[in-house]
Amino acid sequence: MVHTLFKGGDASEFDNCMGIMVGPILAKLFVVILDKRLNKWAEQHQLRAKGQVGFRKEYRTIDQLFILRTLIEQSKAKKKFTLLLFFGFQKGVQYYAT
DSSP, X not given: OEEEEEOSSOTTSGGGEEEEEOOOHHHHHXXXXXHHHXXXXXHHTTOSOTXXXXXXXXXXXXXXXXXXXXXXXXXXXXXXXXXEEEEETTTEEEEEEO
16 A cells, blocks of 8 residues: 655645555565566566666666766767757656757
């Protein structure tokens, strides 16, 4: 069962609340085991896109930032337009141009 936990600020704003799962410990344990097995299976069968690295073993955020910065620097050196698009499901689309 998911309950809403108020973090502070205006209670009517969605961003000021977060969901917390409350339920039997066996159900939580089952979800953890299922998640680990599904992740292992997806990795073994190479079902994940190479660019999809969030919450994956052996992938670090700093590596992705390095790749992004390198691409931006290469684009600037070639005097080409670069458009970065970041999509957050709660916040909407944000974009930056260099």
